[in-house]
Amino acid sequence: MIEFILNNKTIKTNKNAxxxxxxxxxxxxxxxxxxxxxxxGDCGACTVLVxxxxxxxTIEYQSITSCISSLGNVHGKHIVTIEGxxxxxxxxxxxxxxxxxxxxxxxxxxxxxxxxxxxxxxSGNEKTYDNVLDAISGNICRCTGYKSIEKATNEVCxxxxxxxxxxxxxxxxxxxxxxxxxxxxxxxxxIEDNKQSGTVFVSGGTDLYxxxxxxxxxxxxxxxxxxxxxxxxxxxGDTCVxxxxxxxxxxxxxxxxxxxxxxxxxxxxLVSSEQIRNMASIGGNFVNASPIGDMTIFFLALNSDLxxxxxxxxxxxxxxxxxxxxxxxxxxxxxxxxKDIQFKLPSKQTKFNFEKVSKRTHLxxxxxxxxxxxxxxxxxxxxxxxxxGGVAAxxxxxxxxxxxxxxxxxxxxxxxEANKVLQNEILPISDVRGTSDYKRLLASQLFFAHFTETxxxxxKLKDFVQ
Numbered sequence: 001m002i003e004f005i006l007n008n009k010t011i012k013t014n015k016n017a018x019x020x021x022x023x024x025x026x027x028x029x030x031x032x033x034x035x036x037x038x039x040x041g042d043c044g045a046c047t048v049l050v051x052x053x054x055x056x057x058t059i060e061y062q063s064i065t066s067c068i069s070s071l072g073n074v075h076g077k078h079i080v081t082i083e084g085x086x087x088x089x090x091x092x093x094x095x096x097x098x099x100x101x102x103x104x105x106x107x108x109x110x111x112x113x114x115x116x117x118x119x120x121x122x123s124g125n126e127k128t129y130d131n132v133l134d135a136i137s138g139n140i141c142r143c144t145g146y147k148s149i150e151k152a153t154n155e156v157c158x159x160x161x162x163x164x165x166x167x168x169x170x171x172x173x174x175x176x177x178x179x180x181x182x183x184x185x186x187x188x189x190x191i192e193d194n195k196q197s198g199t200v201f202v203s204g205g206t207d208l209y210x211x212x213x214x215x216x217x218x219x220x221x222x223x224x225x226x227x228x229x230x231x232x233x234x235x236x237g238d239t240c241v242x243x244x245x246x247x248x249x250x251x252x253x254x255x256x257x258x259x260x261x262x263x264x265x266x267x268x269x270l271v272s273s274e275q276i277r278n279m280a281s282i283g284g285n286f287v288n289a290s291p292i293g294d295m296t297i298f299f300l301a302l303n304s305d306l307x308x309x310x311x312x313x314x315x316x317x318x319x320x321x322x323x324x325x326x327x328x329x330x331x332x333x334x335x336x337x338x339k340d341i342q343f344k345l346p347s348k349q350t351k352f353n354f355e356k357v358s359k360r361t362h363l364x365x366x367x368x369x370x371x372x373x374x375x376x377x378x379x380x381x382x383x384x385x386x387x388x389g390g391v392a393a394x395x396x397x398x399x400x401x402x403x404x405x406x407x408x409x410x411x412x413x414x415x416x417e418a419n420k421v422l423q424n425e426i427l428p429i430s431d432v433r434g435t436s437d438y439k440r441l442l443a444s445q446l447f448f449a450h451f452t453e454t455x456x457x458x459x460k461l462k463d464f465v466q
Contacts, residue, residue, distance in 0.1 A: 017198070025066060033081055043139070044065065059078060090173070093121075093159055106143050120136075134274050138275035200222065202221045207290070208284070230246075240345055242341050244282055245282075260346060286338060300371065301387045327394065354370070358433075367439065372387075392428070415451055
């Protein structure tokens with residue numbers, strides 16, 4: 001039995017946990033405001049809010065794309081669709097801002113924008129223009145050209161005045177009054193763990209539901225998104241341990257990691273929209289085994305280790321750079337899960353960078369992506385680790401290129417020679433994301449960009465002549 005609150009209604013259902021939340025909302029509850037667009041999490045027309053009850057009896061709301069979210073993941077939570085964000089006879093602040101700024105034309109995408117803006121009002125994020133644009137980053141409109149939408153979002157941001165108090169939001173027409181009763185309603189639910197027999201593990205589902213939605217809808221799944229044993233970020237001494245079920249948003253918001261990696265949010269913004277970051281798990285990205293998995297490339301360059309457990313809780317440690325065996329194949333038995341990922345924290349002398357090229361700058365699958373970490377001491381490169389995606393059948397750790405860099409002086413000659421090693425280590429193929437030659441060019445450009453970004457006063461891209 002799956003129990004949750006849908007807008008202001010308690011839901012109890014025996015529907016398959018693998019069913020998408022979008023289909024349940026539309027076809028079982030007949031709430032048609034949540035739209036079907038891409039069914040791949042790209043357009044944001046299906047955006048809803050998920051509210052999770054905290055220990056302090058408050059609710060944390062996040063926006064997600066319901067088209068690639070499993071019904072099982074909403075057990076014990078509050079789901080808000082556009083119908084649940086409405087007032088009976090008047091417009092909310094978000095709706096009014098969109099109307100007054102002429103930010104809606106055909107109207108198909110508008111519910112998703114309204115829900116995303118409502119989520120921003122409810123979030124604890126600082127009410128800045130950049131943050132409100134991030135909140136709608138996963139919503140696409142084909143009509144307006146976006147400037148009117150940007151004006152509307154700015155108006156919402158200005159009216160919020162950095163307020164997040166629930167009563168204030170209700171009083172000033174950002175959300176309906178019933179929101180204040182949701183914590184007590186959630187506490188009244190019987191949300192004991194659902195015992196599941198499915199053999200397909202589903203965390204955020206952002207990769208699985210794009211590839212296997214029909215299969216997951218028809219078969220039993222095993223929901224692990226809220227498994228606390230797979231969650232959390234711990235920094236102990238010089239080691240960081242990140243649970244496999246940790247979301248990209250949890251990395252985004254982690255204060256210590258942001259201090260250690262000053263460009264963390266810049267890098268993660270290249271990965272996906274806010275809606276997808278709120279859902280996507282680190283471990284899910286690893287086991288998707290995409291040759292261009294952004295988070296896999298990120299953590300390969302940190303020389304990370306995986307902690308893998310079986311159903312008997314027996315654990316083994318495996319370097320991430322030994323995890324992949326071939327295209328979409330990896331060293332994980334049927335009864336095993338990735339528990340966490342571990343890496344040594346960078347020192348003050350460590351440089352880290354992540355680069356990505358795709359057809360769109362943001363929110364797109366990479367043509368080629370790459371990351372690097374190394375320490376720079378005594379005028380030489382030490383402890384270098386280079387990874388690259390889109391140029392081989394697997395997310396590739398560049399063993400030879402990394403080894404070549406170690407002990408070398410940091411200069412144009414070293415970097416140029418390392419690029420030659422890199423070119424002999426990759427095997428790109430031509431596909432929809434570019435020709436083999438194009439990917440080789442991108443591989444070089446991204447490799448050089450690592451050094452122009454980390455040492456901008458020392459290197460310029462024109463220094464490296466192919």
